[in-house]
Amino acid sequence: MKTVVIGGGPSGMMASISASIKGDSVTLLEKESSLGKKLLITGKGRCNITSSLPMSEFINNIQGNGRFLFSAFNEFTNQDIINLLKKHGLEVKNERGNRIFPVTDKAQSVLNCFIKELKEKNVNVRTNCEVTEIKIQNGEVVGVFLRKWRTCELF
Numbered sequence: 001m002k003t004v005v006i007g008g009g010p011s012g013m014m015a016s017i018s019a020s021i022k023g024d025s026v027t028l029l030e031k032e033s034s035l036g037k038k039l040l041i042t043g044k045g046r047c048n049i050t051s052s053l054p055m056s057e058f059i060n061n062i063q064g065n066g067r068f069l070f071s072a073f074n075e076f077t078n079q080d081i082i083n084l085l086k087k088h089g090l091e092v093k094n095e096r097g098n099r100i101f102p103v104t105d106k107a108q109s110v111l112n113c114f115i116k117e118l119k120e121k122n123v124n125v126r127t128n129c130e131v132t133e134i135k136i137q138n139g140e141v142v143g144v145f146l147r148k149w150r151t152c153e154l155f
């Protein structure tokens with residue numbers, strides 16, 4: 001299947017990686033000139049990646065209907081993200097309050113791991129590419145419209 005993912009933040013990057021693991025041919029479209037701009041400011045630039053609490057505790061710490069996230073949390077756990085970063089050479093450390101940070105103290109290191117994984121999975125990443133509309137024909141999504149004034153770039 002051909003899959004287009006709109007937005008190259010942590011969600012879009014992970015969705016692209018997951019879809020490519022399932023065998024899809026994936027294109028990731030990001031309106032900014034680079035991926036993960038917000039990710040770079042997380043945790044005051046250090047990125048609080050996850051928590052070291054057991055997954056069963058995660059739901060108890062979500063406001064509202066945390067059970068809604070039960071399957072998502074079990075599909076991809078805190079250890080899974082740690083393993084993904086380790087695979088690309090990034091170690092993590094546990095700080096006060098069960099917070100997990102990269103040993104580098106740099107959110108950029110986390111972003112670099114995502115970019116390496118996207119490349120490894122052959123995701124076609126395009127930046128400066130703003131989606132303005134989703135194209136639907138006969139009730140099926142068949143494509144996207146892009147803002148014209150910019151040229152999409154191969155990332």
Ligand SMILES: Cc1cc2nc3c(=O)[nH]c(=O)nc-3n(C[C@H](O)[C@H](O)[C@H](O)COP(=O)(O)OP(=O)(O)OC[C@H]3O[C@@H](n4cnc5c(N)ncnc54)[C@H](O)[C@@H]3O)c2cc1C
Pocket residue numbers: 006007008009010011012029030031032035036037038039041042043044047048049050129130131132
């Ligand atoms: C100050 C601050 C600190 C934070 N610290 C942490 C932390 O330490 N740990 C943590 O887990 N979370 C933290 N967060 C929360 C975290 O940043 C968000 O949960 C996370 O960025 C959400 O990821 P996302 O991919 O859903 O959205 P975003 O990161 O917002 O990514 C969405 C992407 O989609 C792109 N986009 C939007 N519209 C279009 C379009 N039409 N076409 C193409 N591209 C489009 C955007 O440019 C953007 O790159 C923090 C947030 C803030 C503001």
